Amino acid sequence: MINFVTEVRIAARNLKRNRNRTLIGVLTIACGLIAYLLAGGFIEWIFESMRESTIRSQLGHVQIVRPGYMEKGIADPYNFLLPAKSIEFEKIKDFPEVVSVAQRLAFSGLISHGETTISFIGEGIEPDKEEVISSHIHIRSGSNVSIADQREVLLGSGLAKKLGVNPGDTVVLLVTAANGTPNAIEAKVSGAFVTAVKEFDDNALRLPIEISRKLMRVQGSTSWVLLLNDTTQTLQTVTRLRSTLPITNFEAIPWSDLADFYNKTVVLFGKQINLMRAIIAIIIVLTISNTQTMSVLERTTEIGTILATGLHRSGILRMFILEGALIGSIGGVFGIFLGFGIAEILSLIGIPMPPAPGMDTGFTAQILVTPRLAVHALVLAIATTLIASAVPAWKASRMNIVNALRCNQ
Incomplete structure (x- = not known):
């Protein structure tokens, strides 16, 4: 009985017998994996950049709200207010993975400048804490709001453009306060910001939370926003918060449950990469299947001789399967190393990209080859070569010994 190591050595020697054919198979797999x-x-x-931009410009890693706020509080936020000061808020600040916790107050209304009046969605923020949490908000002109009780407003770039305002201009905010009465204030435009989401930039503005509370005639906030050391800690932190905070008064929501645009983008791009994986798999299967079939035809007499000497048909089957697995493994490792190297070079150079739809500024992209992606590539290479080798190997193992011995006579 031949042991497995010997079978692998025999399979490797068989591949060396026709180096050109083996090289074509290896290069086909490697090129397919490089493209993948x-x-x-x-x-x-793109996923990582969009994820971090979404977290660090709008959502934070975790948001804490009153139970039911996401279902009913959007239309009636002031019946779901969190306290301005609480023991729970102080406890959260002491979590080792929490970088910052900030209060926000959501509101909406009309903003006017001159003869132009436009609806807006607003956020009352704590400027000092939001500077850390919203680090991916890019100030296009002017400056961020910086003083907690100063009447200044930071506008989304699209909203500022609609109003035709510049930093230093004065706008009027008109709202319906929590008690149902109208209220209005004048505020100076401190600047305009840009995020990765154009719809947000076209409608959003930010005020210091103390000014927002006076405007809406409320105390407290609609949400507490947490920034963590690392995005991978999100689910662990949410679990801890849900076990720590009273479920009747607080609900902890991870950013992923709130990032609808990001989630839809992941699904769309995921379908595209799955299609590409399928195309590469088909190419590899066809190429390796052809390679193995030619190898079987050329070695028909040899196969008959081996069978005649007493080797079981399962041994022939394993021999060709192992040859396919070796081609897949060599091509897979070679392709992963080359792909990683090319990705690093392209990332160092940078890939200039045009502005996304609706945006007016481009960006420089990179290529991020993650360990998960590399493992998927290696599995793709080995699995497809095994599938491609199965039919030729089965045919080789089912050969009639007498006919095989007569093949080239």
Whole structure:
């Protein structure tokens, strides 16, 4: 009985017998994986960039709200207010993974400048804490709001453009306060910001939370926003918060439950990368299947001789399967190393990208080859070569010994 190591050595020697055919198979797999890694790495970079931008410009890693706020509080936020000061808020600040906790007050109304009046969605923020949490908000002109009780407003770039205002201009905010009465204030435009979401930039503004509370005639906040050391800690922190905070008064929501645009983008790009994976798999299967079929035809007499000497048909089957697995493994490792190297070079150079739809500024992209992507590539290479080798290997193992011995006579 031949042991497994010997079978692998025999399979490797068989591959050396026709180096050109083996090389074509290895290069086909390697090139397919390079294309997969570069495309997948580009999408992974987009995912990471969009994820961090969404977290660090709008949502934070975790939001704490009153139970039912997400279902009913959007239309009636002031019946779901969190306290301005509480023991729970102080406890959260002491979590080791929490970088910052900030209160926000959501509101909406009309903003006017000159003869132009437009609806807006507003956020009352704590400027000092939001400077850390909203680090991915880019100030296009002017400056961020910086003083807690100063009447200044930071506008989304699209909203500022609609109003035709510049930093230093004065606007009027008109709202319906929590008690149902109208209220209005004048505020100076401190600047305009840009995020990765154009719809948000076209409608949003930010005020110091103390001014927002006076405007809406309320105390407290609609949400507490947490920024963590690392995004991977989100679910662990949410679990801890849900076990620590009273469920009747507080609800902890991870950013992923709030990022609808990001989630839809992941689904869309995920379908594209799955399609590409399928195309690469088909190419590898066809190429390796052809390679193995030619190998079986050329070695028909040899197969008959081996069977005649007493080797079981399962041994022939394993021999060709192992040859396919070796081609897949060598091509997979080679392709992963080359793909990773090319990705690193392209990332160092940078990939200039045009502005996204609706945006007016481009960006420089990179390629992020993650360990998960590399493992998927290696599995793709080995699995497809095994599938491609199965039919030729089965045919080789089912050969009639007498006919095989007569093949080239």
